[in-house]
């Protein structure tokens with residue numbers, strides 16, 4: 001990893017207006033700032049409704065931010081021509097089944113991508129590239145090509161979508177909950193593949209998940225989101241072994257371990273629908289250490305140790321009492 005900034009995100013805010021008169025305002029993201037370094041895996045963790053998909057949609061240029069700036073390789077995102085941007089940034093989404101048409105063979109998305117992004121290549125060159133990218137993701141091209149989606153597992157289909165992204169030789173892979181719909185036994189294959197992408201192909205990965213355990217498995221750094229705001233952010237070893245935010249501490253307790261009983265788990269829930277702007281800490285209502293001050297004053301990210309930030313007025317206290 002050379003540590004150079006790939007994305008620089010500053011003050012990113014996305015407000016949705018809903019309701020009959022469009023007067024209900026939902027802060028899907030509020031003042032989110034972070035960077036993505038070249039060659040790293042950054043995991044973005046949060047419960048349902050925390051703003052993960054909105055963030056990825058903005059990075060995919062599907063949604064436009066309400067305010068804030070995003071630089072991709074030093075140039076504002078809106079100044080990147082979409083075609084030029086998609087040559088560098090590819091996305092793989094949650095549901096592998098929805099990416100395939102059941103009436104076409106599974107190679108169709110691969111052919112389409114090769115045709116679009118290798119316009120001057122011959123048929124033989126495109127076919128060679130398709131076979132190579134299937135091999136990279138651990139699939140036997142002879143076993144895979146010619147099959148229909150229902151003849152392959154979710155994990156195999158997800159790997160074909162990663163192979164499709166790889167054909168374009170991207171710098172960045174945006175991965176939105178890509179293992180949540182595949183069997184637990186196949187998850188490790190896909191996660192190991194993401195690791196191989198980083199180490200062997202030098203691809204930077206934004207890995208979006210609701211599962212802190214999965215997030216830490218392959219990440220270099222972790223960003224924890226709650227109700228559209230960053231709770232904690234930093235190097236995976238520090239965040240995972242010394243979570244400083246009460247929310248991350250709660251998420252840690254909800255990771256199943258072989259040594260803990262089911263009844264000891266704290267199950268996290270879907271975040272209730274949030275409307276309007278919350279003046280204080282967005283986590284105060286669920287926080288075990290919240291004080292009155294937290295409800296009326298918004299915390300900002302503070303460095304609790306080198307390379308590790310938490311957005312909590314009492315982060316240092318929480319860190320000390322928990323460890």
Ligand SMILES: Nc1ncnc2c1ncn2[C@@H]1O[C@H](COP(=O)(O)OP(=O)(O)OP(=O)(O)O)[C@@H](O)[C@H]1O
Pocket residue numbers: 016017018026027028046047048049050051052053054055210273274
């Ligand atoms: N197009 C939209 N119009 C109105 N509200 C939206 C829209 N998209 C997202 N939201 C709201 O913004 C908030 C964040 O949603 P988002 O989908 O980004 O969360 P998420 O963390 O990806 O959740 P999930 O894991 O369930 O996909 C939610 O309250 C959601 O209802």
